[in-house]
Amino acid sequence: MDKIIKLSPEVIGHIAAGEVVERPAAAVKELVENSMDAGATAVTVEIREGGLDFIRVSDNGSGIPESELRMAFERHATSKLRTQEDLLRIATLGFRGEALSSIAAVSKVTLLSRLRGSESGMQVQNEGGQIKDIRPAPCAEGTAITVRELFFNAPVRRRFMKKPAQETQLVADLMERLILSHPEVSFRLTADGKTVYFSPGDGRQETAVMSVWGLNTLKQMIPVDGTEQGLILKGYLGVGELSRGNRSQQQFFINGRAMKSALLSQAVEEGCRQRVMIGRFPLCVLHLRLPFESVDVNVHPNKWEVRFSDERGVAQAVTNLVRDALSAGAAEVTPPSFFPPAPTPPGAPLSQVVRREPQAAAPSEAAPVSDAPRAETPAFPPSLRSPLWESPVPAAPDVPEAKEAPAPEQLSAEAQLPELQQSPVRLIGAAFNTYILFESGDTVCLCDQHAMHERLMFDRLMKAYDSGAIAQTLLIPRVIALSYREYGTFLEYQALLAAAGFEAEDFGDQSVRLHSLPLLLGQPQAESSFKEALEELMATGSLSDDKRVEKIITASCKHAVKGGDRLSNDELIGLVRGVLEGNVRPTCPHGRPLMMQLTRTELEKRFQRIPN
Numbered sequence: 339m340d341k342i343i344k345l346s347p348e349v350i351g352h353i354a355a356g357e358v359v360e361r362p363a364a365a366v367k368e369l370v371e372n373s374m375d376a377g378a379t380a381v382t383v384e385i386r387e388g389g390l391d392f393i394r395v396s397d398n399g400s401g402i403p404e405s406e407l408r409m410a411f412e413r414h415a416t417s418k419l420r421t422q423e424d425l426l427r428i429a430t431l432g433f434r435g436e437a438l439s440s441i442a443a444v445s446k447v448t449l450l451s452r453l454r455g456s457e458s459g460m461q462v463q464n465e466g467g468q469i470k471d472i473r474p475a476p477c478a479e480g481t482a483i484t485v486r487e488l489f490f491n492a493p494v495r496r497r498f499m500k501k502p503a504q505e506t507q508l509v510a511d512l513m514e515r516l517i518l519s520h521p522e523v524s525f526r527l528t529a530d531g532k533t534v535y536f537s538p539g540d541g542r543q544e545t546a547v548m549s550v551w552g553l554n555t556l557k558q559m560i561p562v563d564g565t566e567q568g569l570i571l572k573g574y575l576g577v578g579e580l581s582r583g584n585r586s587q588q589q590f591f592i593n594g595r596a597m598k599s600a601l602l603s604q605a606v607e608e609g610c611r612q613r614v615m616i617g618r619f620p621l622c623v624l625h626l627r628l629p630f631e632s633v634d635v636n637v638h639p640n641k642w643e644v645r646f647s648d649e650r651g652v653a654q655a656v657t658n659l660v661r662d663a664l665s666a667g668a669a670e671v672t673p674p675s676f677f678p679p680a681p682t683p684p685g686a687p688l689s690q691v692v693r694r695e696p697q698a699a700a701p702s703e704a705a706p707v708s709d710a711p712r713a714e715t716p717a718f719p720p721s722l723r724s725p726l727w728e729s730p731v732p733a734a735p736d737v738p739e740a741k742e743a744p745a746p747e748q749l750s751a752e753a754q755l756p757e758l759q760q761s762p763v764r765l766i767g768a769a770f771n772t773y774i775l776f777e778s779g780d781t782v783c784l785c786d787q788h789a790m791h792e793r794l795m796f797d798r799l800m801k802a803y804d805s806g807a808i809a810q811t812l813l814i815p816r817v818i819a820l821s822y823r824e825y826g827t828f829l830e831y832q833a834l835l836a837a838a839g840f841e842a843e844d845f846g847d848q849s850v851r852l853h854s855l856p857l858l859l860g861q862p863q864a865e866s867s868f869k870e871a872l873e874e875l876m877a878t879g880s881l882s883d884d885k886r887v888e889k890i891i892t893a894s895c896k897h898a899v900k901g902g903d904r905l906s907n908d909e910l911i912g913l914v915r916g917v918l919e920g921n922v923r924p925t926c927p928h929g930r931p932l933m934m935q936l937t938r939t940e941l942e943k944r945f946q947r948i949p950n
């Protein structure tokens with residue numbers, strides 16, 4: 339073992355940096371909090387490559403006095419904390435005095451600042467924690483901090499970063515929380531030059547909610563506003579259709595600070611019981627105010643977790659207030675005045691390249707989609723219902739075509755199908771309501787009814803998809819209000835969305851009018867599936883085709899008859915005919931076999947009617 343030595347300030351700084359700036363979003367958080375502590379009413383965040391290449395946070399706050407510029411970069415240098423008692427009543431956001439020093443330790447920072455009311459500004463260059471240059475420089479009142487090449491001198495840390503798109507998403511999530519927690523501040527986030535979020539900062543909670551989740555969501559949310567046991571709870575709740583599959587959209591702010599709290603989540607969920615399906619979670623943005631002394635925000639270095647001195651009391655109060663809000667019903671949420679509630683009709687219609695065959699677009703009020711309703715109705719399509727009993731099945735056309743490029747393990751089964759197709763089929767029955775038994779010519783077959791139906795549905799959907807019938811026209815186009823970020827994504831990827839079946843046009847005022855959906859999606863999910871596509875585009879920049887095939891498989895599987903379902907003889911024979919006539923691959927889309935065959939000769943050998 340080496341001798342014990344005292345670490346150099348640089349090494350200490352480097353270690354601290356790792357804790358404070360784990361990733362770009364953490365650096366952005368510290369910088370924006372500094373801006374707000376400096377009284378900024380407008381904060382712009384620009385990032386490139388997820389923030390790994392470039393972060394700039396500019397504000398219109400107080401600015402930093404020239405005499406304090408050097409100090410600002412020192413560890414444990416802060417203008418916000420003087421005594422230990424202060425720690426208990428922390429009202430400002432940042433207070434550890436190590437953000438700037440930590441960020442500077444692992445990047446190349448340029449700080450520009452001009453004190454409010456002063457004639458000119460100053461510029462500081464800091465590289466890897468060393469101040470390289472300080473000089474007067476022209477700039478606007480306020481502060482702009484640019485962080486380049488984050489972790490340039492910490493290659494290990496850099497390797498732990500996610501893809502830029504994911505780092506961007508983390509910054510976007512952070513900005514969501516900032517917008518929701520500070521409606522009085524105007525935020526803008528741009529990523530690689532494109533605006534992701536913009537909030538006007540008019541001080542209204544509903545404007546903030548709308549900037550993040552869009553007008554439609556806002557209109558369906560239920561306002562919460564009440565006091566119990568010295569706790570003030572304000573915000574919005576989304577139950578029923580607005581509920582989500584996880585808790586990521588539950589936003590809690592305690593005395594203005596974004597917090598994660600299992601305790602609060604449970605308290606809200608308890609209050610929302612009966613209004614949210616099991617397995618779903620309410621959407622919410624809730625602000626809690628309670629005496630500073632009764633919350634401990636300093637329990638975690640990232641200041642995310644929170645502890646209450648009276649956990650039970652807080653939970654009970656939150657549950658009660660949520661329940662009250664829900665029973666008071668959805669008092670109409672008034673949308674912010676700058677956003678007209680009913681968008682004006684649009685101009686020219688879309689001229690996107692939607693590959694669609696004319697016959698595929700045959701919507702009606704009751705069945706608004708062309709081909710998909712079949713996928714949604716578990717009943718057999720009419721073609722499978724032909725009551726042909728023991729009648730000869732005509733040979734399928736182009737039998738040899740089925741042999742093109744079969745998967746190796748399917749060869750033997752596939753080779754035998756044509757023979758079955760030549761002979762009349764006689765249904766014997768269904769064993770265990772699952773396995774269809776029939777004879778054809780010299781062969782006895784056992785088939786899996788679910789696998790068969792699944793294969794038939796899959797083929798039909800794939801065929802429709804391949805023939806270009808990718809979209810189903812909505813009889814009544816849907817107007818969908820989007821969040822700022824979603825709207826930006828829509829504008830950017832409009833053509834791509836259309837090519838995938840989402841034909842939509844810009845409807846102005848941050849909304850779109852949706853005319854068609856991909857074939858496989860039912861109309862009830864129009865809005866959510868459109869938004870899911872936007873999410874996927876935001877995260878990855880593309881819509882994966884794999885997923886679409888996957889969706890076809892899922893749809894086929896979900897809507898196919900199951901093992902154990904009792905089918906009529908007509909339905910059983912219909913399935914068999916469908917498979918034999920349809921010249922299908924002898925496996926279900928998951929790769930399981932459709933049928934097993936035993937020849938008369940094999941049977942006779944087994945029963946020793948003929949010698950082996």
Ligand code: ADP
Nearest residue numbers: 372376410416417432433434435436437438481
């Ligand atoms: P802390 O915020 O915990 O005090 P930081 O390292 O984040 O520590 O910042 C150090 C000091 O630099 C702050 O206390 C503040 O005085 C000053 N400062 C940092 N950013 C800004 C800003 N955007 N506007 C004005 N002052 C700032």
Ligand code: MG
Nearest residue numbers: 372432433437
């Ligand atoms: Mg700070």
